[in-house]
Amino acid sequence: AALKLAGEKQLPVLLNFTGSDWCGWCKLMDRSVFSQTQWQEFARREMVLVTLDFPRNPSIVPAKYVGRNENLRVAYGVEGFPTYMVVDSDGKTVLGKLGAAQEITPAMFIDQLKDLLRFREIEISKRVKTLSPEKGKAYRQAIKAYKDTEAQLMKWLETRPVRNDANLKIYEDYLTRLEAAEKQLGEF
Template sequence: MKKNLLIALSILVLIGLNGIRAGEVDTDGAVPGKWTMDLDAAKKIAKEKKIPIILNFTGSDWCGWCKLMDDNVFGKEDWKKYSKENLLMVYIDFPKDKKLVPEKYVERNDSLKNKYGVKGYPTYIVLDINGETILGRTSAGKEKTPSTFIGELSSFCQYTDSNVQKYIKKLKPIDQKAYLEIVSKLSESSTKKATHSTAITALEKKVLNLGKDIIKLQSTAQEFRVAQIGPDEIKKYQKIKDELKKTTTALQLWLKSKPQKTEENNKKYHKMNSEIMELKKQLSAY
């Protein structure tokens, strides 16, 4: 079953679908129910019309799951009817064909990916009418339909101001107050969670960069020490370093080729890994 699904997704990437196509995505301006790359315009209309925004992080020309959702959900009339009345839709694309995204959106798209901690495609994030508060996030699913996806989005929007006001009209004044207090605390906690999540993403990036800096500085310090012990040792050090780079690159390329899990390949992996560890040990002596 899993193998058949992967084959189907591969075919979809090759032949395309009836979902979102290049001509169906505006690059400027925004109207409810139509995909646009213009987030600023969508935020403005969202405030005016008091409807939320869905961000679609996609890889339009290579992502099989994205194309599956385009066909099974976004290409259907039920979805088009719903979105026209209820959503601003922003298309944040990371295609292989760079011509599909105007230059003015390339850097912004990367910034949004980092801001919302997007790790895979597609990722769908729903924002409140202020264009900032995250109401919910979801992804693709082979069983998803317009009805089920709309259900997900509706659950995200249950506590928006407009929906809360509609609900409390049915309540007694004392119950209205109690419910509004609960929703207020819920909103406060959600905002704090989003803030902390953003901070964590930023810290993870900072830690990653610091790790790279440490490796570079360790190498610089090592080379400084080597330079103090004469030309013969420098040649020996450089030879070990070159061999380590060569062996590491060979292992990475081999693993990238996704070799079969056989006893022979297992021995090959351990042999190459042992060689790398030994070369690192030799370098550490400097």
């Protein structure tokens, strides 16, 4: 039902993997972010929310959802709680993953989400429409440069490089390239 709604409204989905009755960080996020008006107004307009609860008390989640929740936890590689997976309206494209923070506010969490959402094709297209054709093309190229560099960094990190001066230089180069791409994106 959530994916159908997300598809109809072209909204991203926030999958909230939580342990509502035992996870201290989950309770902190509920108290500091999700119960706040600023978050609720943003979420109502900008996202489809899905809570996938893994409580210790089995009476909290109906039995028919326990298996579904576990299947989604495994499918998205969730290993700790809370985990907030952000997927596009197709339900397949993972836009990113967020977690909890001790001093988090609704505004901070919203900013983190907006940072992930800016790479949705629908958001890119909206932005391009506000730019001249040349700037629109440059904007798309800047996004591609950022995403390509980020993907290369992730692929390199998956090799679990040995910690040494040469690899530190490679890592710092990736960060420099990401910062440059981020700066370029900020110019649009």
